Amino acid sequence: MLTKIRDAERQIQNKFGFEPAAERSSDHKWYKLRLEGLPTISTFFSHSKKDLSPKLEAIIARQLRVSRTFFLDMIRCTKAAQDYERQVRETPDPPWGVRF
Amino acid sequence: MSTGLTVVAPHETYSRHFDLSSIASKFCGFSVSVEGQKMATASFPVVERPEVFLLLGPIAPGWLVGEPLRVVIERDEAGDYVVSDSELAVYGVGADRISAMADYKQSLIEYYEIIEEESRDHAPTAALFRHVRRFITRFNR
Numbered sequence A: 001m002l003t004k005i006r007d008a009e010r011q012i013q014n015k016f017g018f019e020p021a022a023e024r025s026s027d028h029k030w031y032k033l034r035l036e037g038l039p040t041i042s043t044f045f046s047h048s049k050k051d052l053s054p055k056l057e058a059i060i061a062r063q064l065r066v067s068r069t070f071f072l073d074m075i076r077c078t079k080a081a082q083d084y085e086r087q088v089r090e091t092p093d094p095p096w097g098v099r100f
Numbered sequence B: 001m002s003t004g005l006t007v008v009a010p011h012e013t014y015s016r017h018f019d020l021s022s023i024a025s026k027f028c029g030f031s032v033s034v035e036g037q038k039m040a041t042a043s044f045p046v047v048e049r050p051e052v053f054l055l056l057g058p059i060a061p062g063w064l065v066g067e068p069l070r071v072v073i074e075r076d077e078a079g080d081y082v083v084s085d086s087e088l089a090v091y092g093v094g095a096d097r098i099s100a101m102a103d104y105k106q107s108l109i110e111y112y113e114i115i116e117e118e119s120r121d122h123a124p125t126a127a128l129f130r131h132v133r134r135f136i137t138r139f140n141r
Helices: A005-014 A054-063 A068-075 A081-090 B020-028 B097-119 B123-135
Strands: A028-033 A041-046 B015-019 B039-043 B051-060 B063-075 B081-085 B091-094 B136-138
Touching (some): A005 A041, A028 B097, A041 B097, A054 B091, B051 B097, B063 B097, B063 B123, B091 B097, B097 B123
Antiparallel strands (some): A028 A041, B063 B136, B081 B091
């Protein structure tokens, strides 16, 4: 089942606390999240598409520092904000030593 | 026409024609004559290997990639081209290579601007911004 971009956007905002960044283009919608002591986590979705392919899911998961499986669990409501924060603090994927 | 065969195609191949007689003969072990259709066409998704290259130089008026960015361009499961890098975790999508690359460059600039803005009042992000500036430079501002 493909992940709908609108579902992913809604979930990361409503459940995980991501905030929309100031709009810079009509093509991309950026979101950012600050967690105490960590660099800002940012991601974006292309509005030229409706669904995320598995490859895009994997790229966005990486931006969020989680595995694709974890990202899909975030979107499908089986992970809570606390789970996500614990994940990026304790076992980020990739680790924070990999900067972006 | 379906032959029920799985075809492993050469990488660059889009489609090939197969002689049903020779296919049938191969599987039966002896010569088989196939009447009617002499040729069949096997179709399969175009598979392209990811291409890796280094991005360096101007990417937009006033914007420069000053340190080579290792970029991968590949097709996703929906058939779109996806350009991404491992250094900044930025990506671009498009129906062809050129539009995907244009989208990627736009994403790079947006990413720079967001991290720059965040770094102004957030110390952990300031270190990240220094990393981003290693690769992307804004000039003539």
